[in-house]
Amino acid sequence: MMNLNNPNLKVGVIGVGNMGQSLIKGFIDSKTLPAENVVVFNRSKEKVINLQESHNVTEASSIEELVDQCNVIFLSIKPQDLSNLLENISNKDIDNKIFVSVVVGVSISFIEEKLDSTAKVIRLMPNTPCLIGHGVTAMAYNNRTDNQEIKLVSDLVKSTGEVIEVSEEQMDAVTGLSGSGPAYVFMLIQALTSGGVKQGLSHEQSKILAAQTVQGAAKMVLETDKHPEELKDMVSSPGGTTIQAVQYLEDNAIRGAFMKAVELSSHRAYEIKQGSQQGNDDSDNKQD
Template sequence: MKNTLGFIGGGNMGKAMIGGILESKIFAPENIMVSDLNTDLLNTIEENYGVKTTKDNNVLIKHSQIIVLAVKPHICDIVIKEIKDKIKEDAIIVSIAAGKSIEQIEENFNKDVKIVRVMPNTPALVGKGMSAISSNNKVSEVELEQIINIFESFGEVELVDEKLMDVVTGTSGSSPAYVYMFIEAIADGAVLEGMPRDKVYKMAAQAVLGAAQMVLTTGKHPGELKDMVCSPGGTTIEAVKTLEDKGFRSAVMEAVRECVKKSRELS
């Protein structure tokens, strides 16, 4: 039972985490189990990752010390109902469901359970995840450390006050989607101007990667870094003016706000 990890739900986020964890080698494939309703998906996961799979969530909880709820938020209630009577006392439940509060999960279990709430993101798959973590008071420091180690194996971790979790969803949980749209839009602009499509995604993505790395490593304000690209009377400031005219910042801020609102509604 020790050091066994189970994923209930082998969809996009479950697979991204499994990929990141296996790459870092903190768990051997035979110590990871995935349960899902979809047999084809389980077969693919077993083939690609070499982990154990089952269609029965109660088989999974028997084999796993740490159980990640990686199903859609409304499915969590159904899954908890299914497993709550058989859950072991020392099991740690890790919920990654958007908008599901620790209190709601405790109510669903209706008994003392160790619960950690995490908001990860899909770049976990390539070791560049960002995860925010909160836990209830049943989780010991050692156990929390164990969970932090798992999420640090595929990226960065921040401990946050649970009341900020919905904001985290809008900030790092969902934002990879906004960034992919941004990359796609830069690429489409380049194609419009005659660049072959096979080159544009690399160019746009590498620029985004490098810019993000600049924010993380220089400690400079993003505005200062932007100013460093804008030569006086040059090309970039023309682009910046157009983005301002079209409401780029406001659109992104509104998008984050709507995302956070939806996450709050889920609770």
């Protein structure tokens, strides 16, 4: 079985849009893989040329050639393009190859149906902070993939941030939470920044204070055993400034607003999945 220490391990990435590039750069910049072991294919040659100049990747002349050369194949294309791609390679020998999908709203069973019922398929749901190596990616897989193969893909993807295993049934919820979540946090940072400016701070001062506060608070949640509610109470002195602000946020149902946002995004992910697998994709996927 291939592992990261095997010099013959070849990893292919089909589609080098934002997410495809984040994977490629993560593999190489973290020294998880040498550049010569990364093979790419993309319809836009300009993006491939840029990657060759910056990261010295190898370009495959066709998708078929990439599949022949690689042990692990990342699919990072638009949902509406996936069906034709899979049908074009369905006659290839895919024994012992792992297909890793980063395609929004497409189930493992859809890929199995188009390829082969014995295909090894892993589905990922990353988020945009993966672009800078600080993302989180949810991972689900079918029962044809063994523990070594799951570890191999997990180790590859960890070059872009954290990896958490979930069941495929939880993927829509993951989309609503961590997939769309950066947008919620960006809105929070912008709102805090505007609040600082309103109180007389410069925009740059406010932005740094807001962003560092969010980053620091997140690290406290991850690095302590304390519940977020307990950490909030640690800041809220009786009769102090923070509790006044917290009461206002509670009165305006901030918790419910975030919970509803996750719910609506998750529901939309389900709708997109249904449409994608019927050939009527209308998602905002920007991977290719």
